Amino acid sequence: MTSRYLVLGKNGQLGRCLTRTLDARAGCELVAALGRDEVDLADAASLARLPEGDLGSADPWLLNAAAYTAVDQCESDVDVCHAVNGDAPGALADWCRERNVGFVHVSTDYVFAGDAETPYREDDPTAPRTEYGRSKLAGEVAVLERTPAAWIVRTSWVFGPGKNFVGAIVRQGVLREAGKAEGPLRVVADQIGCPTYAGDLAEAIVTLTQCNQAGAGGLLHLSNSEACTWWDFARAILDAAGYGHVEIDRVSTDAFPTPAPRPAYSVLDTTKARGLGIEMRPWREALEDYLAGDDFSALHQSLRDEVAVAG
Numbered sequence: 001m002t003s004r005y006l007v008l009g010k011n012g013q014l015g016r017c018l019t020r021t022l023d024a025r026a027g028c029e030l031v032a033a034l035g036r037d038e039v040d041l042a043d044a045a046s047l048a049r050l051p052e053g054d055l056g057s058a059d060p061w062l063l064n065a066a067a068y069t070a071v072d073q074c075e076s077d078v079d080v081c082h083a084v085n086g087d088a089p090g091a092l093a094d095w096c097r098e099r100n101v102g103f104v105h106v107s108t109d110y111v112f113a114g115d116a117e118t119p120y121r122e123d124d125p126t127a128p129r130t131e132y133g134r135s136k137l138a139g140e141v142a143v144l145e146r147t148p149a150a151w152i153v154r155t156s157w158v159f160g161p162g163k164n165f166v167g168a169i170v171r172q173g174v175l176r177e178a179g180k181a182e183g184p185l186r187v188v189a190d191q192i193g194c195p196t197y198a199g200d201l202a203e204a205i206v207t208l209t210q211c212n213q214a215g216a217g218g219l220l221h222l223s224n225s226e227a228c229t230w231w232d233f234a235r236a237i238l239d240a241a242g243y244g245h246v247e248i249d250r251v252s253t254d255a256f257p258t259p260a261p262r263p264a265y266s267v268l269d270t271t272k273a274r275g276l277g278i279e280m281r282p283w284r285e286a287l288e289d290y291l292a293g294d295d296f297s298a299l300h301q302s303l304r305d306e307v308a309v310a311g
């Protein structure tokens with residue numbers, strides 16, 4: 001049986017990886033990948049543009065990788081943030097339920113308070129401390145109230161094709177290599193989480209739609225395994241990308257005040273996913289693969305070009 005898929009958020013990190021996974025995976029057919037131009041989740045009326053006619057099959061799915069992810073901007077752009085992350089997922093869940101379409105919606109570690117000392121399980125109490133987190137939690141609640149068979153996949157610290165921490169750190173290496181910056185980087189060493197490669201997350205999500213319990217639905221934590229600090233992550237990035245000589249100072253969260261407070265601890269417990277047969281590898285292995293791939297080599301070259309032009 002061929003499963004047929006619609007993907008929202010096609011230009012984001014996860015959306016791009018989902019389209020690649022679906023193109024490559026046997027038994028999967030990508031019917032359409034849509035970006036903001038086609039379906040704007042801030043505009044409820046634009047859901048009418050979802051191409052339902054093309055989805056007809058025994059096993060149709062909608063995968064929502066679109067979200068308002070600018071965490072600090074959410075603090076001031078509250079209405080749009082809640083429309084995209086809180087209201088739209090509920091409307092998408094209605095759309096799926098009415099058409100008997102499976103739904104996977106993606107959420108975040110920011111739904112938790114971030115002050116735990118052991119990994120968060122799916123049923124642990126939520127207590128978001130940011131507008132982004134509150135909006136994403138509202139989206140979770142709306143989806144599961146309306147369509148209990150939907151899956152809500154919570155993830156953390158995503159890197160892949162797009163704008164992310166890996167690119168920001170490598171840019172600092174490129175600047176130093178070009179003699180346009182000097183001295184050690186300063187990276188936060190008191191926040192702990194699990195980096196997650198968007199390519200691995202996409203594979204896991206598609207596997208979820210194909211596993212026997214896919215009809216069950218509910219909350220599911222998916223991140224690469226092994227926790228670290230942002231400092232550890234930055235060190236590994238520089239070492240693996242050829243900038244091992246660049247030093248990094250460990251600083252505390254207070255050194256970088258942000259409009260949205262960052263969680264001190266956001267490790268997700270992935271026991272439930274392992275029970276479904278979905279095992280995520282350690283983030284260091286995933287990072288190595290990402291740095292060896294075409295996405296990173298294109299990014300690396302563009303950073304070098306940008307730094308060279310900057311004079």
Ligand SMILES: NC(=O)c1ccc[n+]([C@@H]2O[C@H](COP(=O)([O-])OP(=O)(O)OC[C@H]3O[C@@H](n4cnc5c(N)ncnc54)[C@H](OP(=O)(O)O)[C@@H]3O)[C@@H](O)[C@H]2O)c1
Pocket residue numbers: 009010011012013014015035036037039040041042043064065066067068069084106107108109136154155156157158159162163198
């Ligand atoms: N990035 C992380 O560290 C992280 C951590 C935990 C959870 N998550 C969750 O993981 C999922 C995927 O994140 P990601 O890292 O792939 O995010 P991303 O790279 O920022 O991509 C998000 C996509 O959503 C699209 N989008 C934003 N507003 C929209 C709107 N009004 N209508 C339609 N599309 C809109 C963006 O479109 P444009 O390209 O047009 O801007 C972008 O392509 C999200 O649900 C996010 O909340 C991410």
